[in-house]
Amino acid sequence: MSNLKLEKFDSSKTYKGQKEFDCNNEMINRFVQKNLKKRVKKHLSQAYVLLDESERFVGFYTLDSFSIAKNNFELEEHKPSGLPPIVPLIKLSMLGVDKSLQGKGIGKRLLRDVFLKVYQISKLAGCIGIYLLAEKEAISFYEKLGFVAIKDDEPLPMFLTLDVILKLFSDK
Numbered sequence: 001m002s003n004l005k006l007e008k009f010d011s012s013k014t015y016k017g018q019k020e021f022d023c024n025n026e027m028i029n030r031f032v033q034k035n036l037k038k039r040v041k042k043h044l045s046q047a048y049v050l051l052d053e054s055e056r057f058v059g060f061y062t063l064d065s066f067s068i069a070k071n072n073f074e075l076e077e078h079k080p081s082g083l084p085p086i087v088p089l090i091k092l093s094m095l096g097v098d099k100s101l102q103g104k105g106i107g108k109r110l111l112r113d114v115f116l117k118v119y120q121i122s123k124l125a126g127c128i129g130i131y132l133l134a135e136k137e138a139i140s141f142y143e144k145l146g147f148v149a150i151k152d153d154e155p156l157p158m159f160l161t162l163d164v165i166l167k168l169f170s171d172k
Contacts, residue, residue: 003052003053004050004051004052004053004058004059004106004109005050005051006048006049006050006051006109006110006113007048007049008046008047008048008049009036009040009046009047009048009049009060011037011040011041015049015051015056015057016054016055016056016057017056017057017058017098018032018033018036018057019033020033021033021057021058021096021098022098022099023059023096023097023098023099023102024099024102025096025135028094028095028096029096031094032057032060032094032096036060036062036094039062040062044064045062045063045064045093045094046062046064047060047061047062047063048060048061048063048110048113048117050097050106050110057098058097058098058100058101058106059096059097059098059101059106059107059110060096061092061094061095061096061110061111061113061114062092062093062094062095063090063092063093063118064090064091064093065088065090065091066088066089066090066091066131067086067087067088067089068086068087068089068131069086069087070083070084070085070086070087072087072150072151072157073087073150073151073159074150074151074152075148075149075150075151075152078148078149078159079150080128080129080161083128087128088125088126088127088128089127089128089129089130090117090118090121090127090129090130090131091130091131091132092114092130092131092132093132095107095110095111095114097110107141108145111145114130115130115165115168115169116169118130118162118165119162119165119166119169122162122165122166127162128162129159129160129161129162129163129164129165130147130159130160130165131157131158131159132147132157132158132159133155133156133157133158134155134156134158135155135156136156139156143158145160146164147159147160148160
């Protein structure tokens with residue numbers, strides 16, 4: 001969708017449609033409408049916003065620096081080897097696409113940008129991949145992109161290793 005533009009979220013700006021944003025997930029909608037600006041202003045998250053041709057807010061994602069204890073990797077088959085007690089990673093805290101644009105590959109487009117950002121971050125600071133908490137209805141979406149469950153919990157903690165991301169950018 002070439003008529004969409006992704007840019008860094010500017011907390012001093014008012015985005016058309018942000019207060020009405022609806023991705024069919026009440027928690028994410030509430031976050032966008034009430035908390036996104038505050039989190040970015042306080043430097044708790046970095047956000048990237050997707051705008052349509054009329055500059056309307058139609059999607060977004062947020063990234064946080066994060067760490068988890070090594071014992072959070074409970075599912076042995078998905079545990080990276082040689083982990084320190086505290087594991088540095090990037091957390092994809094929120095991702096949403098307006099319901100009118102869902103099913104058109106836009107979520108995957110946003111995740112490609114997430115992968116690029118994590119790749120860039122890995123060149124500046126230690127991180128072993130991307131961590132997220134997936135709601136039941138989003139698990140298969142993330143699994144298709146290579147994310148694996150690391151613990152049997154709800155929402156489901158999922159992880160994508162930096163090695164997978166590096167392979168995507170190894171030719172660049």
